Amino acid sequence: MRVALACALATTVNADVLPANDLPEDVAGQLELMREPPGSDGSLGLALGRPEADWTTLTESSPNFSFDRAAYWVRFRVHNPTEEAIRLIFDVAQPLQDYIDAWVLDATGSPIETWHTGDRRPTSQRPFLYRAFAFPFTVEPGQDITFIARFDTHDGLYDALPMQLVDQPTFFKQKDRESLWFGFYYGAIVILLLYNLVVGLVTRERDFLWYSLYLGCFLVWNLAFRGYLALGPLANAPVVNNMAVGFVGSSIFISLIVFTKRFLYLSERMPRTDLLMVVLAIMMVAPMALSLLDYYALVFSIEIPLALVIMMTVLWVGIYQSWKGYRAGKIYLLAWIFLIVAAFAYYGRVYSLVPSTWLTENALNIGSMIEILVLSLALADRISTFKQQRLDDQAYLIAREQEMNQELKQRVEEKTQAFKQLAERYEQESITDVLTGLRNRRTFDDIVSQTLRHRDRETPWMCLALIDLDHFKTFNDRYGHPAGDDVLEQLGYLLQGFFQRTDDFVFRLGGEEFGVVFRVDSPDAVTEMMDRFQIALADTESLASLAGAEPLTASIGVACVPAGGSMKPADLYSHADQLLYQCKEGGRNQYRVEVIDSPGVDARHLVSE
Numbered sequence: 307m308r309v310a311l312a313c314a315l316a317t318t319v320n321a322d323v324l325p326a327n328d329l330p331e332d333v334a335g336q337l338e339l340m341r342e343p344p345g346s347d348g349s350l351g352l353a354l355g356r357p358e359a360d361w362t363t364l365t366e367s368s369p370n371f372s373f374d375r376a377a378y379w380v381r382f383r384v385h386n387p388t389e390e391a392i393r394l395i396f397d398v399a400q401p402l403q404d405y406i407d408a409w410v411l412d413a414t415g416s417p418i419e420t421w422h423t424g425d426r427r428p429t430s431q432r433p434f435l436y437r438a439f440a441f442p443f444t445v446e447p448g449q450d451i452t453f454i455a456r457f458d459t460h461d462g463l464y465d466a467l468p469m470q471l472v473d474q475p476t477f478f479k480q481k482d483r484e485s486l487w488f489g490f491y492y493g494a495i496v497i498l499l500l501y502n503l504v505v506g507l508v509t510r511e512r513d514f515l516w517y518s519l520y521l522g523c524f525l526v527w528n529l530a531f532r533g534y535l536a537l538g539p540l541a542n543a544p545v546v547n548n549m550a551v552g553f554v555g556s557s558i559f560i561s562l563i564v565f566t567k568r569f570l571y572l573s574e575r576m577p578r579t580d581l582l583m584v585v586l587a588i589m590m591v592a593p594m595a596l597s598l599l600d601y602y603a604l605v606f607s608i609e610i611p612l613a614l615v616i617m618m619t620v621l622w623v624g625i626y627q628s629w630k631g632y633r634a635g636k637i638y639l640l641a642w643i644f645l646i647v648a649a650f651a652y653y654g655r656v657y658s659l660v661p662s663t664w665l666t667e668n669a670l671n672i673g674s675m676i677e678i679l680v681l682s683l684a685l686a687d688r689i690s691t692f693k694q695q696r697l698d699d700q701a702y703l704i705a706r707e708q709e710m711n712q713e714l715k716q717r718v719e720e721k722t723q724a725f726k727q728l729a730e731r732y733e734q735e736s737i738t739d740v741l742t743g744l745r746n747r748r749t750f751d752d753i754v755s756q757t758l759r760h761r762d763r764e765t766p767w768m769c770l771a772l773i774d775l776d777h778f779k780t781f782n783d784r785y786g787h788p789a790g791d792d793v794l795e796q797l798g799y800l801l802q803g804f805f806q807r808t809d810d811f812v813f814r815l816g817g818e819e820f821g822v823v824f825r826v827d828s829p830d831a832v833t834e835m836m837d838r839f840q841i842a843l844a845d846t847e848s849l850a851s852l853a854g855a856e857p858l859t860a861s862i863g864v865a866c867v868p869a870g871g872s873m874k875p876a877d878l879y880s881h882a883d884q885l886l887y888q889c890k891e892g893g894r895n896q897y898r899v900e901v902i903d904s905p906g907v908d909a910r911h912l913v914s915e
C-alpha cells in the first residue's frame with residue numbers, strides 16, 4: 307500500500323532540466339522520485355547507478371510517504387543559461403524529517419556540495435540555521451548541476467515534505483515574513499499563557515491552571531513541530547527534541563481532557579462521556595511513555611488515532627452541551643470548530659485537497675490562535691460570572707444579615723419591653739400590699755416627705771391619718787383569720803373610695819393599721835372629714851355584714867401641718883401615732899386631730915365627739 311502511495315505521487319515520465327533563471331513556481335512535476343529498493347546501503351553511488359527507469363516524476367510539491375521504512379530519493383537538474391551565477395535554494399520545509407542527505411553534482415556527476423542533516427542529527431550539521439532544511443547552491447553561467455537528496459526515517463514514519471526550489475533572495479524574503487508571523491503567533495500564545503497562569507495563581511481557579519498547562523504543552527509541541535525547538539539550547543541534542551514531539555503531543559491531549567472535564571462539568575453533565583475521556587487520557591499515557599523510549603513511529607501510530615478519537619469526543623461534548631443550552635459549551639464548540647476547520651484546511655493542503663495558499667499554509671496557526679483566544683475569553687467570562695455570583699452572594703448575605711439584625715433588634719426590643727413590664731410589675735408588686743391592693747409601707751416615707759415639701763396655695767395643709775381597727779384581735783379570734791382578711795380588704799376599698807383626690811395616698815402600713823396622706827385647704831375641714839369617715843365605716847354594708855354582732859370601729863390619729871415647712875416625716879408620723887394611741891387609751895372608736903402650725907408651737911388639738 308505504501309508503495310502504491312509512492313507511485314500515485316509519480317508518473318513514469320522523467321522531468322526536464324530546469325532553467326535556473328526561470329524556475330517554475332511549483333516543483334510539482336519538476337522533480338524525480340525513486341523509492342530505494344530494500345537492502346540498499348543508501349550510498350550516493352548506488353543511487354546514481356540505478357537504472358533511469360527506477361526514477362519517476364514527482365507530481366506533488368508536498369509528498370507524504372506516511373508509514374514506510376524505505377528511503378526515498380529526489381532529484382532534479384538545473385541549467386544556467388545566463389551569463390551570471392545564480393544562487394538557488396532547495397527548501398524542504400519539514401522540520402521533523404529524520405534524515406536528509408543531499409548532494410549537488412556537477413555535469414560529470416562529481417559532488418560540489420554534500421550535506422548530511424535531518425532532525426535526528428545535530429543542528430550544527432544543517433547548511434545554515436533554519437527551522438527546517440534548506441540547501442543553498444550556486445549555478446555558474448552555462449553550468450548544469452544535479453541536485454539529489456535522500457530522505458530516510460528513524461523507524462518508518464514520514465510527514466508531508468513540502469518542497470520548493472527558489473532563488474535565494476526570494477527564499478530569505480519568504481522566511482523573514484514567516485519569522486515575523488511566527489513571532490506574532492508565539493508571542494500571542496505566550497501572552498495568553500502568562501495571563502491564564504497569573505489569573506489561575508491569583509484566583510486559585512484550577513481551570514485556568516489546567517488551561518495554562520494545555521497552552522504550555524501546545525506551545526512547546528508547536529515549537530518542536532515547527533522546528534524552532536531544534537534551534538534552541540538543545541540544538542545539538544536531537545534525541546530530546548524528537549522525544550518532545552511525542553511526549554508533549556500526548557500531554558496536550560491529557561491536559562485538554564482535564565481542562566474540558568472541569569470547564570464543562572463533565573462528571574455532572576455527561577458522566578458517561580466523562581468516563582470515556584478519563585479512559586482516553588489514561589491511554590494517552592502509553593504514547594507518552596513510548597516517546598521516552600524513542601519508538602517514534604509506534605508513538606504516532608497510537609497517538610494519532612487516539613488524538614482523533616479525543617478530538618471527536620470533545621467536538622461531541624461541545625455539540626451536546628450547546629444543544630443543551632450551556633453557555634460554556636457553546637463557546638467551547640465555537641473554539642473547536644475554528645481549530646477543526648483550520649486543521650482540515652492545513653491537512654487538505656498537505657494532501658492537495660485544497661489549494662496551497664497563505665491561508666491554508668498558516669491555517670493551523672490561525673485556527674489554533676482563535677481557539678486559544680476564544681477559550682481564554684470563555685475563562686475570563688467565567689471569572690466575571692463567578693465574580694458576579696460572589697457579589698450576588700455577598701449582597702444576599704448582607705441583606706440577610708441586615709434582616710437578621712433587624713429581627714434581632716426587634717426581639718431585643720420586645721424582650722427589653724417585656725423585662726421592663728416585668729420589672730414594673732415587680733416594682734409595683736413590691737410597693738403594693740397583696741391583700742388590699744393599697745400601697746404598702748415601702749413608699750410611705752417618700753410620699754410623706756414629698757407631700758410635706760410640696761406647697762400648694764389651694765390646699766396648703768398636709769395631713770397624715772393613722773387608722774387602726776379596734777379589737778381586731780378579738781374579731782380574728784372570734785370569726786377567724788380569713789374573715790379578718792376580708793375586713794381588711796373591705797376597709798381598703800372603703801379608704802380608697804373615701805380618699806380619692808389625686809393628691810390623696812392610702813397605705814396599709816401593717817396588720818390592721820392603715821395610713822392616709824391627704825391635703826386640705828383648712829385643718830377645720832379635717833374633723834368634718836373624719837366624722838364622715840366614721841359614719842362611712844359604720845354604714846359600709848360589706849363591713850357591717852362581716853362585723854357580725856359587734857360593729858367594726860376604728861381609732862384615728864390625724865396630724866396636720868402646713869406643707870413646705872420644716873416638719874420631718876418621722877415627727878409627723880410620731881404625732882399621728884401618739885394621737886392614735888390617745889384614741890385607744892380614750893376608749894377607741896374616735897379620732898384625734900392635731901394641727902401643728904409650726905413644729906412644736908401652738909398646736910391645736912381636736913377630738914372627735
Ligand SMILES: Nc1nc2c(ncn2[C@@H]2O[C@H](COP(=O)(O)OP(=O)(O)OP(=O)(O)O)[C@@H](O)[C@H]2O)c(=O)[nH]1
Nearest residue numbers: 775776777778779780782787788790791817818890
Ligand atoms: N385577719 C388578719 N388579721 C391581722 C392581719 N394583720 C394583723 N392582724 C391581726 O390584728 C390583730 C391586731 O391585734 P392588736 O395589735 O392586739 O390590736 P387590737 O386587737 O385591734 O386591739 P386594739 O388595736 O388595741 O384595739 C392581731 O390579732 C393580728 O393577728 C391580717 O393581715 N389579717
